[in-house]
Amino acid sequence: MLGVLGLGGTTPLPALVFGRQWEWLTYDRFALWGAIALLPLAGIAISHLLSLRIAAGRVLAIAALTGVSLFAGADAVMSVLGPALPYQRDLQPIAQFMNNGRTAWRYQTFGVGDPGARLGTMTPATTIDGTYYTARRVPVLARSGIGMLDAALWWDPSGTTLRRALAVANHYSIRWAFVLDPRYGSYLHAAGFVPREPLPGGIEVWENPTAPRLPAAALRFGVPDVQGVLWGTLPLASFALVLLLAAVQSVAGLLEPNRKRQTTPVPSGLRPQAVGSR
Structure with missing residues (x-):
């Protein structure tokens, strides 16, 4: 949903969700948070593709990683070659x-x-x-x-x-x-x-x-309202929660094989017998 909202007025969704206020909003923020929210899912998808034995899946994962790396590298180089904004007057x-x-x-x-x-x-x-x-x-x-x-x-x-x-x-x-x-x-x-x-x-x-x-009184900051606090904390808290859940799942996946090895019963015929025992 965040990704669709990030498209702005090219879709009817902003007008349906925000009413007439949609004309005043800037939608790059929704695109940003949509991209951040998709990062864990994208990582899981690429990890799954790399684990496949099918060559096409690995090629697709490598192509996706290469495309993202090239885009990030080009963006970084452009910022070094010259300013992204016009002449900024000294204030x-x-x-x-x-x-x-x-x-x-x-x-x-x-x-x-x-x-x-x-x-x-x-x-x-x-x-x-x-x-x-x-x-x-x-x-x-x-x-x-x-x-x-x-x-x-x-x-x-x-x-x-x-x-x-x-x-x-x-x-x-x-x-x-x-x-x-x-x-x-x-x-x-x-x-x-x-x-x-x-x-x-x-x-x-x-x-x-x-x-x-x-x-x-006008020279002091006002008391923050609930909406302002939530706007500044909920997005990052949600992202942190997703990372925490992903980390817990990864740790659980690593411990699962050890737990199975410890709980698998050994057949009686394979158990070591004491000398002289029947």
Whole structure:
């Protein structure tokens, strides 16, 4: 089932299982867990084929192992020969700027793209944006139908969503905006942001001087919910359980011949007789 879900919208299954939410989900995660779940079964199948006396079975197993090895090797070589992603802009100037006593306010990037999500690992400062669209709880974004606010004008060229988001900048303590796309400048200016000295790499800095500090509660992590804990533990726990059961079965298979040898009765005619006994 995970493998079929990993095919995304090419099958009707996601729409049947998730309803209208299927349009928001990313399905590579289902393909990944489907592949991991199939690993023990694939290992058992190949082991069975190798144990067959039929030459075709062994050839099929060797061909499967060779194909997987070639695919893994080609993937590893490609990552060494060159980057898998386009040019990644250096975000260290933004992180240093925020870490210099400005983490009590939120920030927002415009025109940085998906790599902007890495800022979350470089600074304790927060943002209302992110790449996990369906987890957003900010109403203006949850109801917007767009992806990242960073690319608001790409999703909504009219700028309606961008204006609505900037209108609540004070409510969410968004004081700093980092811009790599000049189209966002007029929208920021209309929302009360003022330009500051740019950062290295041509990164424009805009400040919202009226933005209040974040409350102390907003700077702490919330209590994890049950669904979040299960999402992070059940897949790995299931995989570990499958490995454990496979290991137990293998050990039991190794011990079974010894147990049979120990319990097989020896015929009375073959038992050693004491000297002088009848």
